[in-house]
Amino acid sequence: MKPHRPATRPPAAARPRHQDKSEEKYHGVHACEALFARRPNDVIRVYMTKDRQRRFAPLIEHCIATRKGFQVVEPDNLERLTGSVHHEGVAILARQLRRWNLADLLRAIDTRALSGPMLYLDGVQNPHNLGSILRTAAHFGVAAILGPGKSLPALSPAAVRVAEGAAEIVPVCDLVTPAADLGRLRKAGYEVVVTSSHRGDPLYAAGLGQNVVVALGSESEGVSRAIDAIADRRLQIPGTGAVESLNVSVACGILLGEVWRRSAAAPVTGPRAGT
Numbered sequence: 001m002k003p004h005r006p007a008t009r010p011p012a013a014a015r016p017r018h019q020d021k022s023e024e025k026y027h028g029v030h031a032c033e034a035l036f037a038r039r040p041n042d043v044i045r046v047y048m049t050k051d052r053q054r055r056f057a058p059l060i061e062h063c064i065a066t067r068k069g070f071q072v073v074e075p076d077n078l079e080r081l082t083g084s085v086h087h088e089g090v091a092i093l094a095r096q097l098r099r100w101n102l103a104d105l106l107r108a109i110d111t112r113a114l115s116g117p118m119l120y121l122d123g124v125q126n127p128h129n130l131g132s133i134l135r136t137a138a139h140f141g142v143a144a145i146l147g148p149g150k151s152l153p154a155l156s157p158a159a160v161r162v163a164e165g166a167a168e169i170v171p172v173c174d175l176v177t178p179a180a181d182l183g184r185l186r187k188a189g190y191e192v193v194v195t196s197s198h199r200g201d202p203l204y205a206a207g208l209g210q211n212v213v214v215a216l217g218s219e220s221e222g223v224s225r226a227i228d229a230i231a232d233r234r235l236q237i238p239g240t241g242a243v244e245s246l247n248v249s250v251a252c253g254i255l256l257g258e259v260w261r262r263s264a265a266a267p268v269t270g271p272r273a274g275t
Contacts, residue, residue, distance in 0.1 A: 034165030045069035123218035131162025132249035138166035149174030200234035
């Protein structure tokens with residue numbers, strides 16, 4: 001009879017640390033690089049596959065110096081830890097990205113810590129769309145992304161990965177009373193421009209400056225009546241009309257590209273999203 005052997009525990013690399021409600025496991029190469037560059041003190045624990053050790057050597061050194069947990073894991077373990085096949089070989093357990101509120105936004109405008117065009121997302125609820133829009137917004141120097149606090153998607157690990165690092169650059173601001181809050185921004189010198197698939201002036205004939213809030217609606221419903229009612233202008237992207245509408249992230253790129261093209265100002269960079 002063979003002697004009894006106690007059950008062995010799985011290797012340490014396979015056991016995730018307990019995750020607090022205020023923490024997230026962010027994953028993806030560019031998302032993790034941006035997180036470490038912008039918020040090194042928010043790093044709690046790091047997981048990566050062996051082939052990512054060279055690229056993330058500074059992060060490993062940081063973990064050693066600050067006594068933060070670090071584990072080399074197999075790809076299938078990392079998939080389990082992140083809940084995603086798109087982990088790209090690295091994940092960071094870190095404090096959640098902080099969302100802004102109206103007071104944060106107005107303070108940053110007043111102190112000139114933030115300037116440039118803004119986006120208002122009305123009814124956009126897909127986190128992957130939010131991630132794609134963040135990436136486009138960072139490319140075109142958008143100061144902030146605004147939206148209704150009750151419906152704007154969370155900055156989930158999936159959204160942050162799709163943003164490719166932009167979630168650490170462009171702050172996302174929740175508005176409690178969107179129409180009234182956009183009215184506050186109008187008083188601060190911003191023009192509110194609503195986009196539509198069916199009506200409005202052609203985009204390329206409109207002069208769009210840097211002090212503009214561009215409102216984008218969902219593909220099915222468009223911009224809500226409450227937001228449309230306070231618009232200074234309404235614009236549409238010219239096209240064949242063969243399809244009902246563009247994907248919201250595609251429309252975002254076209255609109256912001258035109259704002260950038262018409263702007264004579266130097267490229268604008270907003271403050272860190274994590275501040």
